Every structure is written in structure tokens, then in C-alpha cells.
Amino acid sequence: MPRPTDRTRIHRHPERTDDDPDVLRRILDDALTCTVAWVDADGLPRALPTIHARIDDTLYLHGSRAARAWKTAAAGADLCVVATVVDELVLARTSPHHSMNYRSAVVFGRGSEVTDRDELYAVARAITRHVLPGREDDAAEPGDEDWRETLLLAMPIDEASAKVRTGPPVDDPDELALDVWAGTLPLHTVAGVPAPSPDLRPGIDPPSYLAEFRRP
């Protein structure tokens, strides 16, 4: 369960802070990818995108054993993970009042490598399901040799915050008379036409869950 700390306090637009842990969980579930930031040995910031999944109040990050970044993260570096979902464009009459109805989650903490075999397989399944629900029942499980390359990090969703904007644009009263359309434009990420792999065996149809992909 997330707890507020000085790091999680939202200073800008504090009214957009959402303390409901379900809101935070939902953001992590809805965001297809996240960005992981850390401080490198040179004292400078680094960040990279990755895939994640949530199980209860643990955030799992998918990394590579061969990457320096993930070695640093697995060694216990402090991390800051950001997940962002844009629900709507907010179109005001004047350009500075434009905004987005977004939901963003920030999780602070350290990751620890998942080593328990059952947990490894549960997380692999959760990540597959996170990306494309339904796929986890089709895709063959990892073999034990796959863990030589892939690294899974567990981060408690403990020190974390969620920020949410909703609603129409807010223009100044004297701008309401402008002859400009104003409102919100919902955005959805949907699937296009699937392309079979060139080496796909004949006679295997695309599964129905492909067409059902939709976020948020």
C-alpha cells in the first residue's frame, strides 16, 4: 500500500494528487511501458524504457542481465519509475490553456532480483498478460535457460504517488467568447491488422484477443 513521503508529495497542481491506491494500481496496469530512472556511477541521471507488470503491490520490471543499467538496478540502486497514460487531449481556446487528461504514477525505491522459481514464472506470465491479455494462455512458458538472459526485478509499490487530470479545458472568462472549438478528445490505442511471422506454420489463425487490444 503506497505511503506518502516527501518524495511523493506533488508540489505542482497538488489538487491532482490521487491517494486512492486503486488509481495508482490502474495506472501501472494501463501503461503499456514505463520509464526507469537511476543515478549512474558518474552522478548523472540515466533513464530507459522497459516493460513492467504489477502483481498486488509489487511492481516487476523486465530487464536484461547483460545490460549495465540492469546490473546497476539489480545491485540495489535507487530507482524512480514513471508510468504515464494519456486519456484525452484537452483543447482550450488559447494555446497555454491546452492540457492533457493524463494519469501518471511515480514509484520510488530499490529493486531486488526475483530468484524464486515459482515467482519467476508467475511474473513472466503477468508480463505477457500485461502487454496483451489472453496471450498468457497461448505463449509457451520460458525454459529454465531463459533466465540466464532475462532479469526480473521486484519493487515494492510503497513510496509512490499518482497524479490525475480530468475534465474540460479551463479558459479565462474573457476567452469564452472566442470563435474556437474547445473540449476534450479521447485517445485510444488499438490494434491494426496482425502480420503473421514469415516462419509461421500454415493453418494457425490469429487469435481473437489480438483484435481486442485497446488502451486505455
Added chain:
Amino acid sequence: MPRPTDRTRIHRHPERTDDDPDVLRRILDDALTCTVAWVDADGLPRALPTIHARIDDTLYLHGSRAARAWKTAAAGADLCVVATVVDELVLARTSPHHSMNYRSAVVFGRGSEVTDRDELYAVARAITRHVLPGREDDAAEPGDEDWRETLLLAMPIDEASAKVRTGPPVDDPDELALDVWAGTLPLHTVAGVPAPSPDLRPGIDPPSYLAEFRRP
């Protein structure tokens, strides 16, 4: 023009490095938002999402004068900006071979506040256009008072890298016989039905560019 440095060298899947500056520029243009990471006074990593736009080889970040984060950034803190576009889900026969055809850009450097009046207005227009092409001709320009709240930072796209994955899934030869569909699933972010602002003047129709929103 981006130059390679030790920070921009891609260690994991170096074959996915794309040195074409147009590829890097296109990623920054296609990504609706980006994530900005920096090191806070406590030595710990921080990151937040924001809106950006590119003009030539300068990356502009939209910040708030009231936010501590942006004060830190405007004061010349080292930044690491990540922009990610997911083009396709890559569905392999086994779960560990799943991937994404993504394009990610990482830009390192420091931001400086835009203070030139002409540049401020050009960047405001570029950001509006970045989010929704066509909107920049409709939305009223900022007033001079809007710059009391909004901060625009310019970052040279100098020390930067792009990483790109394309193509079908790569399964092991002995997995090709599995009875599992494999291939790529393209993702597109499109607009839903626009919702007029409750205070919209009657008789203003939604502009045609709303329906044309599509990324990537």
C-alpha cells in the same frame, strides 16, 4: 546533430542502435509525451512526464515555473530525456521471446530557459502542433502574462541516441513447430468522439483535424 559519447553508447542489443539523425528526430516527433529524469539535491533520481516539441535540433520541454522540478531543470541540472514509441507488439511462440517493435530516443544534456519573445511564441506553436497538427492555426496565442506560469526549456539534441527494433519475432528453431500463432500486431493511437466543453459557444463545430489524430 547528435554525436555519440560514452553515455549514448547502447550496450544491450547494440545492433538496434540507429545513427540516422532523422530516425532520432522522428521518434521525438512521434512520441506524444516524454519522461525527464534528473538527480535531486538528495542525490536520488527523480523523473516526471511532460510535453515536448522539436524544432530542428533543439528539444523543447514544457514546464511550470512553480514546480521545484522545473526550477532545478532551469537552473542547469543534468537531464536525461526519454521518448518512446511502440509501433508493434512482437508475439513469439514462447513468452521470453515476446518483444515490442519500439523506437526510443534518449537525449542527455542541460536545459536553458527560453527567454527570447519570438522563440517563446514559436515554441508554444510547435508544442500545440506537436500534440495535434492543425490545432496551432486555431488556438489563440499566449498572452505575455502566460509566461509568468509556463517555463519553456531548450535542450540541444546533441548527446543523444536512438534504439529501434523492427521485424518479426525470433524463436528458436525447435520452437517453430509449436501450435501457437506468431507475428506482429501494429498499434495505433487514434481519436475517439470529441466532447465539447460545457461552456462552448453554440454553433462551433469540431474541427476536422480532431478525427485525423493518429500515432504513430
